[in-house]
Amino acid sequence: MTTLKRLFGAALGVLLVVLATNVTTFSASAQTIKMGYADAELVLVNLPEYKTNAERVQRQIVSSQKELEALSGELQGDMQKFEKQAPILSPEKLAERQQELQQRYLALQQQGASKEQELAEFEADLMNPLIEKVGNAVNEVAAANGLDVVFKSPGLLYVNAATVKDITADVARSLGIQVSETDEAASPVGQ
Template identity: 30%
Template sequence: MKNKLFLTLIAFSFLGLASVNAQTTKIAYADVDYILSQLPDSKTIEADLNTHNTQLQNQLEAKYQEYQQKLQAYQQGAATMDPAIRQDKETELAQLEQRIQKFRQDAQSSLQKKQMDLMQPVYEKIGNNIEAVAKENGYAYVLNGQIAGVDVVLYADAKFDISDLVLKKMGVTPASK
């Protein structure tokens, strides 16, 4: 009987401690997209990506114009061409078309890689500053308000949004929301 009473008291003690700990756990959220949009780095990155994209588009356009010229020349002279020459021209056009498709794929990969290379240090800096703000303010958890436009936190009181604190920690004055 004493053991049962003792175990019951210990169980209630643990429940009491668990409820006290649950009440003191601080949770906040930050909107990483908002933070990113406020950073001067994001405008520089966007300009770099636009420049890279324009260069790739110009190269693609040049390849496409070359293809169009050769296709037009082929179409104008196809009726009078020797069958062997016509076959060579058709093979050349098919190869050009394949190179254009490959260039499109490579350009897309190049643009994505460039974006990752440029964004990685910024995301690290944001993450480090979120961690610093969380530690300074005693938050046990910091959630992202949304990811790719989808709300992760379904409800949050605005007083727990630390996005502006993170921006201030990074030396950026937040614009009014």
């Protein structure tokens, strides 16, 4: 039994030495990692294409809302007529009209859900290429600055400016735009 304890103790000792060596090695290599951050959202919303696409999406939303509101108003008007006529309708005609109105109501709900999905796809089709464009610019600027890791700045609460480089302005410049210092200052990083 004591031989087993000694063997187990020796194995545990070797394991601890290996772990300690790996932690020390990791700590030493972690000090050489170059980090940066970029507020990709700030860059994105300052792209001229973003503003144009956002306006297109908004116009599409308004158009869809008007269309659905018109159909809803039409249905409500027909429901009010039905309520007024209900006392004089035969039971068969009453059931028929109720079923017709119910089907129109369900169709309107389905049309609303379909419009919502279409709008989401429309927005994604317009915005995804811009998001990819900004992401590529972040990657290029990070590589040019020799950064190993780039964080999204809105996700950071505190950044030590001496150890982490803000590449937001560089990313914007690489895309041919400028972000104002007040926009960057409004970002939660570096405070």
